[in-house]
Amino acid sequence: MTSCFAALRRRHLLALAGAGWLGAGPARAQAPRPIRLVVPFTPGGSTDILARALAPKLAAALGVNVLVDNKPGAGGSLGASEVAKAAADGNTLLMGHIGTLAVNPAIYPKLGYDPLTSFVPVAYVARVPNVLVVKADAPWKSLKDLVAAARARPGSLTYSSGGNGSAAHIGFEALKLRTQVFMTHIPYRGTAPSVTDVLAGQVDCTFTGSPAVIGHIRSGRLRALAVSSAQRLPSLPDVPTVAESGHAGFEADQWYGLVAPAGTPAALVARLNAEVNKALALPDVAQQLAVEGAVPAPGTPQAFAALIRKEIPRWAEVARAANVKPD
Template identity: 80%
Template sequence: MPHPSDSTRRALLAALLCAPIATRAQGAKTIRLIVPFTPGGSTDILARAIAPKLAAALGQNVVIDNKPGAGGSLGAGEAAKAVADGNTLLMGHIGTLAVNPSIYPKLPYDPLTSFVPVAYVARVPNVLVVNASSPIRSLKELIEAARAQPGKLTYSSGGNGSAAHITFEALKLRAKVFVVHVPYRGTAPSVTDVIAGQVDCTFTGSPAVLPHVRSGRLRALAVSSAQRLAALPDVPTVAESGYPGFETDQWYGVVAPAGTPAATVSRLNAEINKALALPEVMQQLATEGAAPMPGTPQAFGELIRREIPRWAEVARAGNVRPD
């Protein structure tokens, strides 16, 4: 059988190098993106926004694996113990990576040593909402009602130590009021019971409540960001409502098990940043009230380090404890 000529070999090599990644990556392992909460919450929604784009770019299947429990600690612990080859990732967030160290005495992971930061994904304002039939129509009225009858009002969260829990505790400390916490096993059921009138209010990530505000089932009283939310231009910030400087947005980002090769982290970071810049992803995030936050792994790591002591102070003052 004749050997191929140099020109033929060059043509074959060029065809191989120019082949789509999906073709060259046949047989590549599926990437598991662990979401340490139930479906329907902000973490899950954001993970599902970037997963298809990441899969297309890498030529690998990316599956969302919801592993709820213990304020995200169970899923995060599983991710920390996974093989550090880039095929297991965690969609971390403020609770999992910054709050949990202060409230769980025996975490199955350390946010600073068990993971390597991959990419900052999004910043999400929290929205304070009540049932649409509630007589409370503003943050001022909510605080007045809480002061008039301490312990009568209730607020829900996705669980002890969740972002909604710690955010409302920060508001209680600032306003010096007492509102009873009702923890749930996930954000979605915590919102559902506000809609049903079983709980008075919640202060959670915008993706989980915006659809219900738009449908008229919930009323938004305030947002936690420094500026008003584009999706809710008529809803004031907490700072505008009498508490200057108040800002407690949630943040989300992807981390990988410690020891994941630097080249793999760099590639994942680049592809996630590209996904966040796509018009359709930007539009999807904007619809959910989320702001894309592309950047370096190092910048995301610095954010995690800054946030841990900040929320430790709130957890101590609010006596936040695990379930």
Template identity: 60%
Template sequence: MTGGVLPTGHWLRRAGGLLWCLAGILAVTPAYSADYPTKPITLVVPFTPGGTTDILAREIAHRLQVDLGQTVLIENRAGAGGGLGAEIVARASPDGHTLLMGHIGTLALNPSLYPKLGYDPIRSFAPVALVARVPNILVVNAKSPINTLAELVAAAKARPGSLAYGSGGNGSAAHITTEYLKHVSGVDLLHVPYKGTAPFVTDLIADQIQVGFTGATAVMPQVKAGRLRALAISSARRMRAFPELPTVAESGYAGFDADQWYGIVAPAGTPAAVIARLNATINSALLSPQLQARLDQEGAEAAPASPEKFGSYIAEEIARWRPILKAADVRID
């Protein structure tokens, strides 16, 4: 997913670039809040356990807990494409003790999908830190006769509406990415929304549905175990963990670029010193060899940035996806 703030293949892709980024952030970081945190921190995950958002949140929560010396609690509050959990955080006390593990859906897609959204991604939150980018992987059951994206498109066109794809729910990144693919390829797939990513992956393994297009973190273990077959990835470039796997763009749909991204935000009005401490702590964690190795294992890529750059990125992504969603006529079922 490209953008003026964090272009694909830029300095975020190199360890040296990551160090340069952190140095720049620290140079403009205001004084930290000496007495923060004063109580346990709640990190709200607006989806059910087991999905990419939840997996990444638990990794970050562990590092925050170690570095800040306070308990960090994960609270899963699913509903409305992540909107329910986001609204809860938007209304929380702006003291840095309630945070949201936001992602592309809650912070960039929902404004175009929900006419009565209970929060504003720009006005309701203070950006804290961009955490990671995760490509979506298009997968089928390992026993499926379909081996490539071209074969999937041919099968779908031969039997319009007969192949079912799963998602973690209406408005989820998996839903939007697959609808985007349907639009550019001209196929008709049946959407089966689940209450979370894990249940639909389970049904895909059981051959109850035929297709899935979701975050690498949620499906890579199943691909490596031979239960699912990967056909393509959503990124503009190939994935380090699967260099043999072609991109959708390489497979005949130039310009297709639909990675997921994840970042932490706090309620608007949270003190700048608190935001600065959280940002520095998270970026330091993202630069650690241990977490980078863990993220790479999960198919994620660390993406540290200042709060200001993250805020600009959110605004750019809202603007970038609005015409795509309109052209694809994406609807919440």
């Protein structure tokens, strides 16, 4: 029994030693290994935008480079699987979100990781409402207009997403189920191209995270019809919620947070959680997230774990009802 305890303690200490940033600060003479922050999607989407907002703040606080590494594929599953198999030493993190941690278990039969056992939650970062947008010169001025057009011509209107099973896809399917309309899904390989084709008029609309579209809304190139949150976004005060638009109780926000490989020592998780919460409280970070339409969500690892557990069955129900399948 003593030898077993000693072995566990040795592994714990080795893990702490491997994460040379523990206890590090800006004045550290010798730089430890960089932290790799994996974004399991292409650049330009909400996950990428939030990771790049957070990375420099963590780097400054921990005295170590934080490198954002885009690893897209299979609805975020490829990047998430890679992190699940990484060493539990605090040097590899995943910017997880609703898709990778709650939706994917329902649509990928061989996922390669279990969101509840393959990771340890580190920090809830932000809540990001989806925004339903159309091209600025589209004929629809409201969600009611779009629903009426879709009902008049079932299947003729199209919506884009960052891929089959993506957060934008599952969010729109929830909206379709609530409004009882049929629209044709056009999946892309990433959020950025899915928005680009709405701008070009190749697709009628999309319902995706606010950071990916809010700049185009402000520039007048996209028209926002509704937001998925329970309350209006402070950054888009004139845009009604889906609930206000005749569908009471509807809410389908995306959410984002850091997770680490299972077995990452509690001391590392606690330090990372503290630094993420501090970063989210910084005025420039709060302002940056507000500009993007994201809502900071500081909290404990336990609170983030509870959110993940709650969301998995909810989105499994939507995926089953909509018969969502991977590529």
